Amino acid sequence: MSKFTLAVVAGASAAVGAATTAAIYGLGGSRRQTPETQSVTTTTTATRTGSPLPAPQRDGPHTPGPIVPPVDPSGVFQYGFPGPVNDLHSAVSLTSAFDRAKRNPHWVAEHITPASLLLRNGDRRHSYFAEDQAIPEKFRAKLTDYARSGYDRGHQVPAADAKWSQEAMDSTFWLSNMCPQVGEGFNRDYWAHFEDFCRRLTSFYPSVRIVTGPLYLPKREADGKWRVSYEVIGHPPNVAVPTHFYKIIFAEDGKTGGNVSLGAFVLPNAVIHNDKPLKDFEVPVEAVERASGLEFAGLLPPARRRRLCDEINCSVIVKEYAERQRTMMTPPPAKSGQAGTGLAQR
Template sequence: MSKATIAMIAAAGAATGAAATAAFYSMRKDAPISPAATTTTTTTVSTPTRSGPPAPVAISPAVPKRVSPPLVDPNGLFQYGFPGPVADLRPAAALTSSYDRRTRNPAWVAEHITPASVAIKDADRKNSIFAEDFSIPEKFRAKLKDYFRSGYDRGHQAPAGDAQWSQEAMDETFLLSNMCPQVGNGFNRDYWAYFEDFCRRLTGKYPSVRIVTGPLYLPHKEPDGKWRVSYEVIGDPPNVAVPTHFYKVIFAEDGGVGGKVALGAFVLPNARISNDKPLSDFEVPIEAVERASGLEFATKLPEARRKRLCQEISCSVLVREYKDRQKAFLSSDRSRSPTPGR
């Protein structure tokens, strides 16, 4: 999907949201304000006579208002459990993620890389294996068999290459709760890998880089002129949704307290992408990612601290040198698993 299409979706959502908000506040403003309920106490005073003491003051007690019990109690359902939605939050050494039980994919995965973290090479992906995340209830869990002969790679959201500073940290990136089905040739093993390398290279300029990655399920316009969301589901029985797109939101920090943050938001289709495609073609407003994902990323970051990443640096991928390393990684993965993934 092009930047123009995503921006159009964002704008449409903004218009709808603004109309709803305006209607809500208009209703609140015009609605009459009901006076607060008051309790009246009646006091009767007798006129004193000259021949005796004043008559006692008689106070009538307030009569409590009878309140009828509600006809229904929808919240009574919660005695049996809260339906949800439930997001499984998983904090780990190299990442923090929120798992979407409906799609069997993470909703978002946050990671942090620094010049020091990417310089350490104490882990080897040959020692890591793909594994199911047993912290997720079995009926909501993505399973290894779902990917078997599916035609899709098990695509890391937080890449293993960002966790080479610890074998344990790298192992955690191989749990399926950090995976989504991704097109292999031309995407997961190529352009997406170059994009991940681009993020690591940011540490050459910025002392702290924070990245949020996740799947999207975007609508497409069909021949009848209507927009629909359609995606494949893999597994037998069908279990794991195949995203139509993926996003990355990047926070490149200058390292100072209250300093500037270079923001970049990108949306890539889950499809083959030509190596000569400029990365800047996939840059979108951060609001477009928020409306498409239902998430918010920078609500506490003031506009005064924000910069646009692609105005600060050249947003481009390197293909040649990195591709040779990827082929070596993939050959080791193929020898250990029926379905390659990064």
């Protein structure tokens, strides 16, 4: 697919029932970024009585020298920095940035390897959904927001990707790693199959990095105009319901300065039939960047980029929800040429 616009991305999703990493590098352990504020100067305020302020003088042939501004807009910083503030979170199993306005993450990044998926030290039966106490109370998503909403608390980084320790698994259950997702037909079905596809990539790549997050894409209304419309859940309404979700996949060959196979996918937050080809949701990375306002691969030189679906058969394996709940995840499949992988190198 070439040269996507937001309208094209949204329109492509309509066919399945919905109207439709550079930022990762260099993140420290700090919980938040606090923008530096410049020094504040005090300005003189005119009173209602007294002489009026003189009109500002413009530069011209008879007014040499730079103009001295009669105002100081940055003086508002003395009362606090308005934002936006991205709540950066670095945990053992994920790194994320939180959107305070929509009470959803901007993005959540994870890293999986064959070794990390083989470990079984975490058990989701010991994990509990929890509000993220590090986010200010007035901005965080709450457990009550999801109660009787009709939506699942949809993991952005799956718990099944963090079985290597109980602490790692527990951190995937914070609501800052959640978005409202359609349950049956999406979160419990096609989206879960997609997550399984990502895990199976470790059969061919020694290192797989994934960035996942929500999108709010426009829909064409009856009057022919495009508008962004999404539901908000909670009492009072707090948490935005995304119209779509994206995954950016960086499949690394494991060599220093080696090649990276890139894959970008946008799925509607709606029921998707299991026979829908995954490649129907493949889009250019640039399309997700334009839609989200984020950048994912600005530091990856074109010479090192490969297209994931040119190297791997991008398709999902359908596993019924009840069976998946019993097994949680099959062991990573063997490499190409052995049965049962569901993936094949081209």
